[in-house]
Amino acid sequence: MRKIFFVIFTFCVFMFFACSEEHKNDIAAAKAAKEYYDSLLAGNYAYFVRGMYLADTIPDGYREELEANAKMFVERVKEEHHGIREVRIMNCVNDTIHIEKTDKSVHAAEAFLVFCFGDSLNEEVVVPMVFHKNRWLMR
Incomplete structure (x- = not known):
């Protein structure tokens, strides 16, 4: 009986530590996308295009x-x-693409945003992003 209890206890401890090391999703790309769309809604069209x-x-x-x-x-x-009352971040999926035969890699992401319209409708939008010159840009 003690052996079974010990095996189950050990299994539970391993499962606890395996689940607790969950990778936290980096949402920097989604924050940048939200910033670009917030500037668009504020009337700063040039900043949106520069993004x-x-x-x-x-x-x-x-x-x-x-x-x-x-x-x-x-x-x-x-x-x-x-109009759009608010832009919310829903999720962000990051990816790194390694270029064959070189040491270069490209960091990309898909930012999932929600547009909350003034007439109470919501729309989910996917914004493809790429990391270029130390900042996230919309593709």
Whole structure:
């Protein structure tokens, strides 16, 4: 009887420690995505566009179009749903991609955000993110 109790007790202790070492999900990419969308809703369209991957390499004319599209998006959401009241972080899934035959790796993530509209609707949005030059950018 003591042997069975000892085996069960040992098993429970191992399970406790195995479960307690749960990996905490890094939500830095989701925080950056939320920051970009909060700035978009505040009317800072240029900051939102600068938060896109390789935004510094696009021509000025195209950048202006992206800013105009962002402004149109916000206006359309205001008309259809009375705007977005809040952007919430729901989850963030991180990944590291190792490039073969090199020592380089790319850090990517998918940020799951929830848009809470003014008409009480909620919409879940997935924002693909990439870590570039020490900051998270939207792909």
